[in-house]
Amino acid sequence: MLQLQTIRENKAALVTALKKRNIDADEMLSKVLSLDEKRRATQTELDNTLAESNKLSKEIGQLFKTGNVQEANALKEKTASLKEASKKLTETLNVAAEELHKLLYQIPNVPHESVPAGNTDADNEEVFRKGDIPKLSGDALPHWELAKKFDLIDFELGVKVTGAGFPIYKGKGAQLQRALISYFLDKNTEAGYTEVQVPHLVNEASGYGTGQLPDKEGQMYHVTADDLYLIPTAEVPITNMFRDELLSATDLPIQLTGYTPCFRREAGSYGAHVRGLNRLHQFDKVEIVRIEDPANSYKALDGMVEHVKGILDELKLPYRILRLCGGDLGFTSALTYDFEVFSTAQDRWLEISSVSNFETYQANRLKLRVKDADGKKQLAHTLNGSALALPRVLAGLLENYQTENGIKVPEVLVPYCGFEHID
RNA sequence: GGAGGAAUGGCAGAGUGGUCGAAUGCGGCAGUCUUGAAAACUGUUGAGGGUCACACCUCCGGGGGUUCGAAUCCCUCUUCCUCCGCCA
Numbered sequence: 001m002l003q004l005q006t007i008r009e010n011k012a013a014l015v016t017a018l019k020k021r022n023i024d025a026d027e028m029l030s031k032v033l034s035l036d037e038k039r040r041a042t043q044t045e046l047d048n049t050l051a052e053s054n055k056l057s058k059e060i061g062q063l064f065k066t067g068n069v070q071e072a073n074a075l076k077e078k079t080a081s082l083k084e085a086s087k088k089l090t091e092t093l094n095v096a097a098e099e100l101h102k103l104l105y106q107i108p109n110v111p112h113e114s115v116p117a118g119n120t121d122a123d124n125e126e127v128f129r130k131g132d133i134p135k136l137s138g139d140a141l142p143h144w145e146l147a148k149k150f151d152l153i154d155f156e157l158g159v160k161v162t163g164a165g166f167p168i169y170k171g172k173g174a175q176l177q178r179a180l181i182s183y184f185l186d187k188n189t190e191a192g193y194t195e196v197q198v199p200h201l202v203n204e205a206s207g208y209g210t211g212q213l214p215d216k217e218g219q220m221y222h223v224t225a226d227d228l229y230l231i232p233t234a235e236v237p238i239t240n241m242f243r244d245e246l247l248s249a250t251d252l253p254i255q256l257t258g259y260t261p262c263f264r265r266e267a268g269s270y271g272a273h274v275r276g277l278n279r280l281h282q283f284d285k286v287e288i289v290r291i292e293d294p295a296n297s298y299k300a301l302d303g304m305v306e307h308v309k310g311i312l313d314e315l316k317l318p319y320r321i322l323r324l325c326g327g328d329l330g331f332t333s334a335l336t337y338d339f340e341v342f343s344t345a346q347d348r349w350l351e352i353s354s355v356s357n358f359e360t361y362q363a364n365r366l367k368l369r370v371k372d373a374d375g376k377k378q379l380a381h382t383l384n385g386s387a388l389a390l391p392r393v394l395a396g397l398l399e400n401y402q403t404e405n406g407i408k409v410p411e412v413l414v415p416y417c418g419f420e421h422i423d
Numbered sequence: 424g425g426a427g428g429a430a431u432g433g434c435a436g437a438g439u440g441g442u443c444g445a446a447u448g449c450g451g452c453a454g455u456c457u458u459g460a461a462a463a464c465u466g467u468u469g470a471g472g473g474u475c476a477c478a479c480c481u482c483c484g485g486g487g488g489u490u491c492g493a494a495u496c497c498c499u500c501u502u503c504c505u506c507c508g509c510c511a
Contacts, residue, residue, distance in 0.1 A: 043473075043480080047473075049480095057491050057492040058442070059491090073491090
């Protein structure tokens with residue numbers, strides 16, 4: 001969430017910047033300021049009451065010590081009204097603080113200055129494109145047909161076992177998927193990311209920490225018996241490793257990578273665009289996460305983008321990079337680059353990675369701070385990106401690498417899966 | 424799942440109702456000494472709110488309660504340890 005101090009100091013600038021998201025935050029921010037004012041005034045009043053009450057208690061203690069019981073009892077009576085006053089003030093304070101928090105949770109991150117204006121994904125700005133789109137023969141198949149033809153993925157069987165959107169990978173399909181995971185993790189660790197294995201369920205506090213809650217409440221699977229959420233991305237457990245941490249500047253940068261399955265309810269999604277591997281309830285993803293000094297975070301973001309580019313270059317997939325417009329930008333992000341692979345047989349672009357800088361937005365919720373050599377404390381910047389999301393990469397590979405007599409395996413993956421060809 | 428024990432500052436570890444934000448040790452930082460370093464010695468060293476700065480307030484796993492007053496007593500939750508049971 002946004003920092004109160006920033007709102008106090010720069011409200012007008014924030015309102016202007018948030019217009020890129022097509023929202024008018026003026027009223028909300030004014031409300032925040034008035035609630036903050038109220039909260040602080042109440043706090044001061046409460047502090048004074050408590051101070052007085054503390055003073056009296058000490059006096060009473062002294063009187064008891066010196067055997068002055070009568071006077072002590074007289075003073076005791078005086079504390080009753082203070083007690084009642086502080087109780088009331090505490091209630092007022094809690095109500096104001098809660099209202100303030102609720103409101104702050106509803107305000108999205110402020111877009112970076114480079115974020116283009118716009119409403120939908122049509123307004124995203126293409127900043128890079130690379131790779132030749134293969135010329136396929138007329139009878140080229142979409143990946144779900146290929147998956148069936150070569151018995152790589154069984155969507156219907158997944159429906160039986162669980163439901164739609166939970167495919168079952170088989171044989172070389174499963175092996176190829178495993179190869180991709182290993183390959184991605186190796187690329188990431190070579191680039192300086194430390195591999196971690198994290199829980200696939202998280203508690204409510206973690207959901208709030210990275211901003212999935214309360215904004216995307218309905219998008220996560222909720223295990224009510226234990227009040228845990230299935231992770232929609234490894235970002236949640238990995239970034240929350242640093243919740244309530246005060247890091248030393250010398251700890252930075254922190255670079256982590258992890259493979260996890262991701263679970264998304266995708267409520268409201270349907271139609272042709274969710275066919276095959278395009279949109280699933282469970283999918284695999286290798287994530288990269290960085291905790292950075294605010295001064296370095298955009299350099300780090302560029303580094304992450306270059307890193308993902310390197311992987312796609314090696315896989316020889318045609319891709320483009322988009323800078324998301326204000327309307328398409330995620331709630332918690334300040335700047336996001338989406339990577340899309342061209343799916344030749346479907347004749348459309350598929351999002352396979354999203355690389356974002358959240359600046360202090362998550363760190364503020366997480367209470368993730370950095371102390372520099374002078375002992376000065378400030379919120380850290382958090383970043384993350386997919387490197388990469390599996391299903392659509394697989395879809396792109398199957399479709400773009402299909403030949404008349406099967407599917408070729410990209411060269412870099414051969415050592416990982418042990419075969420060169422699927423037929 | 425059952426029975427017991429525990430949770431205190433970066434770490435270790437005192438503290439069982441009153442000046443305790445908390446002894447002591449280690450670690451960290453600064454200084455003295457030294458060509459430099461180590462050792463030794465001296466000082467300093469938690470977090471949040473609040474203030475121009477002080478004052479002041481809050482925090483001893485989380486929440487609630489008793490009391491004029493709680494790290495200390497009571498209730499509850501969570502986590503960890505030991506024993507038993509179960510188990511990939």
